[in-house]
């Protein structure tokens with residue numbers, strides 16, 4: 331998958347951007363605060379995902395603008411497609427999105443069609459952050475492969491919110507314990523599906539990451555990644571798709587935890603309690619890893635995500651590397667480049683001489699405009 335044209339106006343500090351990127355490696359360089367990350371962010375939100383910055387959507391619109399427009403043309407082996415993404419200050423909730431001229435009700439069609447993987451400086455949060463951070467990563471990875479999974483994830487989140495509301499009502503006497511059952515049945519189905527998908531993806535991720543990590547860090551260190559379910563025992567044999575036995579198991583777990591859930595006022599069992607364990611030579615990377623080990627682990631997880639996607643889909647995602655290359659020594663840069671060599675890559679950096687890989691196209695960003 332390759333972007334053939336990017337046009338942006340009114341997005342954060344970006345002025346009229348009209349960029350024809352190269353097929354492989356593209357560098358966007360410039361001093362701090364010129365708009366390099368904003369450009370990657372504009373590409374990223376065109377995948378239908380929320381921004382990787384923790385900001386409100388209305389903040390996408392430039393301070394001096396009434397609206398933003400992003401227009402991206404991209405192609406895969408089969409066809410050329412065009413995304414149009416617009417937001418107006420007067421009604422920031424009503425995003426106006428079209429794909430190939432067809433108006434979309436929501437952004438899920440973008441997610442199904444336009445695939446990017448972003449490597450970000452804050453990726454170490456995948457290691458150091460909460461279990462939720464890792465669950466979200468895994469959920470995004472497998473739904474890139476199977477976009478329909480997204481609806482199960484959304485459904486699961488909604489069901490948890492509804493169940494928690496019922497638990498609070500039970501505490502205040504406005505609801506009875508029996509009213510949980512309708513939610514528990516549905517939760518057992520959605521939660522079992524999510525557990526199956528997470529388990530399958532983590533098995534793959536572990537295989538790819540082990541190999542990548544041993545290459546990046548030398549053979550003495552062994553990275554292992556495993557799925558720790560909040561519902562099923564460690565030796566549980568997951569089916570490929572959830573069967574009745576599995577959903578029944580999940581359902582019983584929920585039933586057994588009702589007294590505790592009522593006491594606590596929230597659902598404290600199930601897929602919402604899953605953890606993805608990351609270990610180097612048996613020790614938790616989160617608790618004991620050095621900064622370098624944590625960074626390499628995060629990097630390897632992203633590379634594995636890109637490899638898995640490319641191999642399963644027979645098509646490469648667009649790679650966004652925000653400020654990542656400059657931090658790596660020569661051999662690591664070479665290693666990263668060798669993995670993503672056939673993909674289209676956008677690299678932002680303050681110092682383009684720090685990026686050693688041969689680049690097709692070098693663009694300079696200055697005060698929100700591409701100047702060369």
Ligand SMILES: Nc1ncnc2c1ncn2[C@@H]1O[C@H](COP(=O)(O)OP(=O)(O)OP(=O)(O)O)[C@@H](O)[C@H]1O
Pocket residue numbers: 341342343360361362363364365366367368369389390391392393394653680
């Ligand atoms: N809604 C907005 N409207 C206008 N400007 C904005 C908006 N949101 C952020 N900015 C500005 O965008 C500028 C550039 O941000 P960006 O993060 O893209 O810079 P950068 O080139 O990646 O810098 P660095 O090298 O430091 O990472 C910042 O100065 C910020 O104030």
Ligand SMILES: [Mg+2]
Pocket residue numbers: 366367368652653678
């Ligand atoms: Mg930046």
